[in-house]
Amino acid sequence: MPFETWIAFALVWIAFAAFPGPNAVYAMAIGSRRRRVGAIAAAGGFSFAVAVYVTLVAFGLIAFLAASAAAFEVLKWIGVGYLFWLAWQAWHADTDRMNDGTMTVPEAGGIFSKAAMISLTNPKSALAYVLVYPPFLNAGPGFNTDLAILGATSVVLSFLIxxxxxxxxxxxxxxxxxxxxxxxxxxxxxxxxxxxxxxLAFTDNQ
Incomplete structure (x- = not known):
């Protein structure tokens, strides 16, 4: 993959990942209460979701989701329910100012899992991969290598953002x-x- 192509992809991905949405809101919600450790756990969950999506791109399943109205609707309503559940949790969350920055493994795992679920149950996130990845990939012997490079770039940049x-x-x-x-x-x-x-409830796959 040419270096300039990789740079162009990295810039596009930064714009995509940094755009305010459920992922960013959850990262801020956790960071405001659980400090840097919580922020890292949430970022890890989002990065894991990116890795899952890249794997789906490799197997062509993202294209299936984009083409299947039924699959989109199922995933959408799961995502809607999950966001409202997070809203309920935030509404009833403890009113501690901020903890001391310590966290147990189960607590970090819970934050990681919630972050991953937010991303994986958002069909708009999935469809974004249909738009972002294809312009930077060419079918041929180097396809898998290029996809691996773009995937690793996406994971690292998402974690940092x-x-x-x-x-x-x-x-x-x-x-x-x-x-x-x-x-x-x-x-x-x-x-x-x-x-x-x-x-999300009022979105469609168009």
Whole structure:
């Protein structure tokens, strides 16, 4: 793969991954309460989802999802339900200002899993791969190598971007100093998750 092609893909991917959406909101919600460790766990979950999507690209299953209205609808409504569930959790979350940055393995695993599920149950994320990857891939002997390079680039950049989102929210989380401020924080994230679920409910695969 030519270096300039890789650079062009990296820039496109940064724009795609950094665009505000459910992934970024969850990274910030976790970072604002669980500091850098939580942000890293969330970023890891999103990066895992990217790896899954790249694997689906390799097997042509992303194209199937793009072409199948039924598959899109099933995945969409799973995603809608999951976002509303996250909204409920955020609404009822503890009003602690911020923990001390420590986290158990099960807690980190839970954050990782939720992050992965947010991405994997969003059909719009899946369809984005149909748009982003093909212009940078050519059918031929080097297809698998090029896909591996683009996939690894996507995973690494996604991890860095969502870590920055979470760590940035963690920094501003230090300014939350009261129960009321923490409650407002939780309510705001709950509202954003609910809005995301409502928006997803009205999308289609066109």
């Amino acid at each position: 969502y870590t920055v989102y979470g760590a940035g929210a963690g920094y501003f989380g230090h300014f939350i100093r009261s129960h009321r401020q923490a409650l407002i924080r939780n309510r705001c994230f709950a509202a954003v998750f609910a809005a995301g679920g409502a928006a």
